[in-house]
Amino acid sequence: MYKQFIRPAMFQMDAEDAHNYMVRMLRIYRHLPLVRNWIKKQYYSESEGITINGLHFKNRVGLSAGFDKNAEIFDELADFGFGFVELGTVTRSPQPGNPGCRIFRLEKDESIISRTGFNNNGIKEFEANLQTLRKGDYRIGVNINKDASSENNAIVDDFLFLFKELYDQVDYFSINWGSISPKSTTDVLHAIHDYRKEQKDYRMILIKIPADISPEILGQIIDIADLFDIDGFIATGPTTNRSELTHYSEDKLNQIGAGNVSGKGMGNKSREVVRLIRQMQKKNYIVIGAGGIMTVDDARMMLDAGADLIQIYSAFIYSGPSIIRKIIKKIG
Numbered sequence: 001m002y003k004q005f006i007r008p009a010m011f012q013m014d015a016e017d018a019h020n021y022m023v024r025m026l027r028i029y030r031h032l033p034l035v036r037n038w039i040k041k042q043y044y045s046e047s048e049g050i051t052i053n054g055l056h057f058k059n060r061v062g063l064s065a066g067f068d069k070n071a072e073i074f075d076e077l078a079d080f081g082f083g084f085v086e087l088g089t090v091t092r093s094p095q096p097g098n099p100g101c102r103i104f105r106l107e108k109d110e111s112i113i114s115r116t117g118f119n120n121n122g123i124k125e126f127e128a129n130l131q132t133l134r135k136g137d138y139r140i141g142v143n144i145n146k147d148a149s150s151e152n153n154a155i156v157d158d159f160l161f162l163f164k165e166l167y168d169q170v171d172y173f174s175i176n177w178g179s180i181s182p183k184s185t186t187d188v189l190h191a192i193h194d195y196r197k198e199q200k201d202y203r204m205i206l207i208k209i210p211a212d213i214s215p216e217i218l219g220q221i222i223d224i225a226d227l228f229d230i231d232g233f234i235a236t237g238p239t240t241n242r243s244e245l246t247h248y249s250e251d252k253l254n255q256i257g258a259g260n261v262s263g264k265g266m267g268n269k270s271r272e273v274v275r276l277i278r279q280m281q282k283k284n285y286i287v288i289g290a291g292g293i294m295t296v297d298d299a300r301m302m303l304d305a306g307a308d309l310i311q312i313y314s315a316f317i318y319s320g321p322s323i324i325r326k327i328i329k330k331i332g
């Protein structure tokens with residue numbers, strides 16, 4: 001049904017327009033309880049789930065950051081079976097992101113090139129949505145970042161503000177390595193670690209690793225993670241490497257311009273990073289395997305490489321919601 005009817009119709013539209021259209025559809029779907037119950041039954045999968053740091057995930061399959069940046073449709077998305085949803089990236093103030101067309105499908109390679117630049121409507125709207133819309137029994141993570149204009153001390157202020165604001169409302173936080181300098185990241189982790197120590201409840205902090213990381217830098221990140229009791233890693237975000245996009249000419253790819261590759265075109269990069277983390281870690285970190293998981297076998301191999309949980313984004317676009325159930329069936 002998805003591949004026959006929905007995907008061809010959606011793929012007629014510009015990728016970001018299609019995404020916004022889907023958000024509008026899911027907001028209508030929200031008010032159709034009978035349809036929702038039917039969908040939930042269709043997409044339900046039996047799973048033992050997994051308990052991490054005392055937190056139970058009903059299954060191991062989550063949605064990656066960037067799909068529901070403003071916390072608008074996560075409750076509806078969870079109807080399709082996700083055990084957890086990572087919201088955001090959210091920032092303190094609304095951010096326009098990069099100008100112009102900024103999401104490109106490379107259908108023949110089941111990949112996406114994007115340069116969205118963390119566009120989102122800011123924490124105020126995000127928080128109001130989160131408070132009113134959270135209903136189901138799934139876990140929620142949030143990826144937080146600084147405002148594009150913030151520099152120096154304002155960077156730590158932005159992160160700490162978001163961390164405090166959302167502390168009681170989410171199950172974990174994630175922070176992208178590489179979107180601010182290593183020095184700023186260290187200051188941010190220090191500040192949020194100190195805040196967490198004073199809280200009654202515990203919230204996990206994860207570092208999202210870029211796909212193109214060298215073992216040397218990964219070692220440095222792990223050392224910093226050890227220092228601030230970071231709970232684990234999301235491995236990985238998209239790659240800058242386009243060599244796996246074999247169905248498109250260099251000219252065509254150059255026409256698209258800047259942007260990172262998600263989906264099948266990431267190859268095995270993220271799995272290799274997960275493997276490296278497991279080899280290099282000095283304590284048993286939580287690892288969410290993400291990036292390039294397009295099939296049930298990819299998910300299985302990611303767990304075999306050492307991931308505890310997995311996240312998908314592009315597979316949801318290319319295969320539709322049934323991929324969640326198929327993966328859960330296979331990995332339990």
Ligand SMILES: Cc1cc2nc3c(=O)[nH]c(=O)nc-3n(C[C@H](O)[C@H](O)[C@H](O)COP(=O)(O)O)c2cc1C
Pocket residue numbers: 064065066067069088089103112113114116118143176208236237238262263264266290291292293311312313314315
């Ligand atoms: C259009 C688009 C927007 C994204 N936005 C974000 C974002 O705001 N924050 C973030 O941490 N990752 C973002 N990502 C990266 C995804 O979370 C994920 O790491 C990446 O797509 C690799 O996973 P996949 O191969 O399953 O798609 C975005 C990806 C895409 C394709």
